[in-house]
Amino acid sequence: MARDKTKKKITDALYYKNNKQKILDKNKIYRDKNKDKVNSKKAEYRKNNRKKLLEYQLQYQKENKETVNKKNSLWKKKNKDKVSFWTRQRYYMKRGAGGKHTIEEWTDIKAKHNNTCLCCKKQEPEIKLTEDHIVPISKWKENSLNKDYGCNDIQNIQPLCLSCNASKGNKLI
Secondary structure: OHHHHHHHHHHHHHHHHHOHHHHHHHHHHHHHHOHHHHHHHHHHHHHHOHHHHHHHHHHHHHHOHHHHHHHHHHHHHHOHHHHHHHHHHHHHHHOOOOOOOOHHHHHHHHHHOOOEOOOOOOEOOOOOEEEEEOOOHHHHHHHOOOOOOOOOOHHHEEEEEHHHHHHHOOOOO
16 A cells, blocks of 8 residues: 555656646636635635644744845835834834724825825925824823724824924824
């Protein structure tokens, strides 16, 4: 029996070697036609093998520190807006500002106001819009009675340029 398995492995490996591109093309066609099925199988596998995958990931990172660091560094350089956004979100969370919003919500609110600073009326790209808390984090507790949202929810965010945001400080406008 063991001999038959070994022979099958050799036969399969030889077949794959001789027909590699044909097999890869066939598999790609199947994946394209059955995206939902393939994605649900992947999700199920990840769910059932979370610990194994985490161990693999940690081992890979340990063995390939330099490659991982380069890859992360490149990603951060290409995605400065995301890194900056997440850094600010973490900062607000650590300050105890309740609520949160997404990058998409921030982009939508900028678009809603035509990428314009609400104070000086200048538009991007002439200026860089920043997130301003309408009710500042430092004054949230005393001004947040009867509000259904947190300090860092999108309802309390407005687009202001850096200059206007800095001059506003912690005032209510």
